[in-house]
Amino acid sequence: MLDLDLAFFDPETITRYVAKGFVFSLQLTGIAVAGGIAFGTLLALARLSGRKWLEAPAAIYANGMRSIPLVMVILWFYLLIPFLTGRSIGAELSAVITFVAFESAYYSEIVRAGIQSVPRGQVYAGQALGMSYAQNMRRVVLPQAFRNMLPVLLTQTIILFQDTSLVYAIGAYDLLKGFEQAGRNYGRPIEAYLLAAVVYFVICVSLSQAVKRLQAKLAIVR
Numbered sequence: 001m002l003d004l005d006l007a008f009f010d011p012e013t014i015t016r017y018v019a020k021g022f023v024f025s026l027q028l029t030g031i032a033v034a035g036g037i038a039f040g041t042l043l044a045l046a047r048l049s050g051r052k053w054l055e056a057p058a059a060i061y062a063n064g065m066r067s068i069p070l071v072m073v074i075l076w077f078y079l080l081i082p083f084l085t086g087r088s089i090g091a092e093l094s095a096v097i098t099f100v101a102f103e104s105a106y107y108s109e110i111v112r113a114g115i116q117s118v119p120r121g122q123v124y125a126g127q128a129l130g131m132s133y134a135q136n137m138r139r140v141v142l143p144q145a146f147r148n149m150l151p152v153l154l155t156q157t158i159i160l161f162q163d164t165s166l167v168y169a170i171g172a173y174d175l176l177k178g179f180e181q182a183g184r185n186y187g188r189p190i191e192a193y194l195l196a197a198v199v200y201f202v203i204c205v206s207l208s209q210a211v212k213r214l215q216a217k218l219a220i221v222r
Helices: 011-047 052-066 070-085 091-117 120-128 133-170 175-185 189-221
Strands: none
Touching: 011 052, 011 091, 011 133, 011 175, 052 091, 070 091, 070 133, 091 133, 120 133, 133 175, 133 189, 175 189
């Protein structure tokens, strides 16, 4: 029978080991969301541009990235960048680069679907007002598209937060690493991993409920 003891997780322990990893997980999630949406929007616009020299590379990148397991991409960047540059950039920076590059492929598909959800009449109305393609996208299409795809964007962000635990494979100090470190130093690895699972579960379920409420409010507005 397992002898579980969570008493070793006092506030000092949480602050010393877990808080540091939690902050990095949040930072990684935030940077990956911002960079992924920005780069993903460019990819989506390239795929919808109707120009083969833009559409083909964007499609290859988006489809290629989405067909590869994230942990493999993490290891590739972590090992390949030092090989190409001749110096290591560290696990944390490697994780940031990987997540922005990887998540942009998923966000590009979400943005592309969001743009296509905007009625064509809105596009024609912008053109009738003399707007250029860039002005039409910036002022008419993208604001409506982002409102339509906001729940999906937030859902992908929750998945992204869960995926940050994979940087454990390259030694980055994330939330899971913090729990692992505390459990190892106190000789309680089972409790550490169980508590980590509970924390991830509570955070992700709470965020999922918030997304559902937002989705319901947007449905009422429409």
